[in-house]
Amino acid sequence: MTRSQSPSDPYARPQHPVRQASGDSHRSALVVALIGAAATIVAALIGLFVQLSGDMEQRASSPSLGGTPPASNASSAPAASAAPLGSVPPTTPAAPGASGGPDGTPTAAPTPTAATPVGLPEEFLGRWQGYAEEADATRTDHYRVTVELDRGTLREQVGSVHYAMESSDCYGTVTLTTVDGTDQVTLGENIQSGNCVTNGRITLTLRPGDTVDSAYETIKRDGTRQSVKAGLERVA
Known part of the structure; x- marks a missing residue:
């Protein structure tokens, strides 16, 4: 036995599907894009922070030559120009008792002279x-x-x-x-x-x-x- 269908109401209004406005769809897409961009920026900042923290720990743990602490900002200090190899002559140590010349170079100590014996005039x-x-x-x-x-x-x-x-x-x-x-x-x-x-x-x-x-x-x-x-x- 089949169920009988109720007769349609001849006075009822026809039902139309609700259509979403085009402005709402654009706003939704913009919000999603902004959220994605923000997530990307946050991830980049986190990665940069992690990298900087690792560099600072590596500098702090590495020994410095001659007891000089590492420079805090290497990029701000001008690079020193290294003298070409062989341009500065080696310094010869001064002999004991020798005095330095006007330009700082050591001079030879004077040779002692033997005293002349006193004789009969x-x-x-x-x-x-x-x-x-x-x-x-x-x-x-x-x-x-x-x-x-x-x-x-x-x-x-x-x-x-x-x-x-x-x-x-x-x-x-x-x-x-x-x-x-x-x-x-x-x-x-x-x-x-x-x-x-x-x-x-x-x-x-x-x-x-x-x-x-x-x-x-x-x-x-x-x-x-x-x-x-x-x-x-x-x-x-």
Whole structure:
């Protein structure tokens, strides 16, 4: 048995499908596009943040040469121009005690020069002769004194001495002990023969006219001081 269909209402209005406005469809498509673009931008920002974070961690963990921290912004600092290889000559270390020149280059230390030995002045070379006067409490003696001097330096034997006395002739050598300029020298006397005090000191002072003043000093055997003065002339 079939169900019977109800008769149609002759007075009912015909039903038409609802049509969507074209403006609404365009707005929907724009919203979807904007959402997609926003999602793309967010994803790009997240990826950039992750990359920057990784770079910063890598810079912080990598060691720096010479203890210098890495530059915070490498792109802002101008690149230093490297000097070509071989354009700067190697620096030679300065020798100990050497001083630097005006341009900073080391200069060689001065070579020490040997000191010139002090010698008997030329003015005293030759044979000197004269008469000495020796006075003590009891008598005054006069005798001839001869001094011959040759070249030599300090503490070297530079000549001889001779005292021609009535009681004895004394012969000895003289050694240069001091030089005071070119006009005064001191000689150490060492008598080797004759009845004279063995050791004494002679001071010769140069005077005009090829003459010298001779001053002799010693300590005699009895402990008293002996002083003898003489004027000597150059005879050879």
